[in-house]
Amino acid sequence: MEPNQNKKLITSWLSLTNVQMNIQNDLESTLQLHHQLSLKEFYVLLFLSEAPEKKLKLQQLQNMVGLSQSAMSRLVSRFEAKGCGALKRHICLEDRRAIFTSITKEGEEKLGKAFVTFNETLANIFTKKDIQDGLKDLIQQIKS
Secondary structure, rough: OHHHHHHHHHHHHHHHHHHHHHHHHHHHHHHHHHHOOOHHHHHHHHHHHHHHHHHHEEHHHHHHHOEEEEEEEHHHHHHHOOOOOEEEEOOOOOOOOEEEEEHHHHHHHHHHHHHHHHHHHOOOOOOOHHHHHHHHHHHHHHHO
């Protein structure tokens, strides 16, 4: 690969990660402001709500959210400490070493409200001209 092509690829990659990071930061701050939820907590509620029986092993959840085992455990503990009753932990009867986390009715209600905000925030972000222009530029860079 030519040096100029390598430079284009890295520039495209950095542009893409910059756009993604800015969107993530907007989502994080909006969810915190309106629902006292971090983006990772939102993802936990979302993945649990979509899971069969609305529960997952902590290890499955950590892989989906992209956290280490200890970080996932701390996130669930902090979430439980908030006292909102959104999550519940259970010991797995087949393997007592495994822990299930499930979403509660309160968690589903919290997710429903946060989901509206999440979607509105994304819609607002993607209608901003600078984001649209940045994505168009990025696609052109990748194509050329």
